[in-house]
Amino acid sequence: MVRAGLIGLEFYSPDTGKWKQAHMNARYVILQVLIEAGEDFVKVEKITGEDGKPDLRITLDRTKIISVGKPAISKFLRKLQVYKSTGDYEAGKEMYDFYSNVDNTTEPHFLRLRDVVMARKQPRKMFVQHNTTANGDSVEMKSYEPTATGLIESFIDRFPSNDIDDYLYSLWDKDRSYF
Structure with missing residues (x-):
């Protein structure tokens, strides 16, 4: 403190x-x-x-x-x-x-x-979420650089579809009853 x-x-x-x-x-x-x-x-x-x-x-x-x-x-x-x-x-x-x-x-x-x-100010740290994918019996994790570019790459890999709005809306709708 x-x-x-x-x-x-x-x-x-x-x-x-x-x-x-x-x-x-x-x-x-x-x-x-x-x-x-x-x-x-x-x-x-x-x-x-x-x-x-x-x-x-x-x-x-x-x-x-x-x-x-x-x-x-x-x-x-x-x-x-x-x-x-x-x-x-x-x-x-x-x-x-x-x-x-x-x-x-x-x-x-x-x-x-x-x-x-x-x-002495340092650039603000970025938390960039890893992505996991299931390939048969194995799970692979992909990491990204903690930069704006890494953040965008992570998002694109997580949501590769062009109809992202529909997908995000369906996730929201599924969880709506909890909020």
């Missing part, structure tokens, strides 16, 4: 000061809460990677998960729950916005670290 909070900076827009995905915002908030817990429980530092380019290192002291991390998250969630239970929207929003803030005023200067996150 700590790593996801840092990588989640990809989904923060410095131009608008807004988060593009709520879940990434929440992961960043958790990262902020754990850093705020202190005692060197979580540290984020800028380093030089093996390739000579800027990189980031996250350090989490596993021996302090129960003694530092758990109480920090517990305190945060308790405050958030009190605000929700009492309907104190303003106080809850103020607290959450505080932890959601991405700036360079305090260490570890997350707005600058976002530049490193963006420079």
Whole structure:
């Protein structure tokens, strides 16, 4: 979750000061809460990677998960729950916005670290479904590259007929009673 909070900076827009995905915002908030817990429980530092380019290192002291991390998250969630239970929207929003803030005023200067996150961004992984075919007594599996081309090839092999719409409609119709 700590790593996801840092990588989640990809989904923060410095131009608008807004988060593009709520879940990434929440992961960043958790990262902020754990850093705020202190005692060197979580540290984020800028380093030089093996390739000579800027990189980031996250350090989490596993021996302090129960003694530092758990109480920090517990305190945060308790405050958030009190605000929700009492309907104190303003106080809850103020607290959450505080932890959601991405700036360079305090260490570890997350707005600058976002530049490193963006420079190290990897292409999104694609899940491309394998296909199996029965040939007599044997079953063969065909794999595809995890690319857009592989995804299309997998679909074409699975649905070789030109009347795909009719076939997909019949599958939908067969399962309709379950939904």
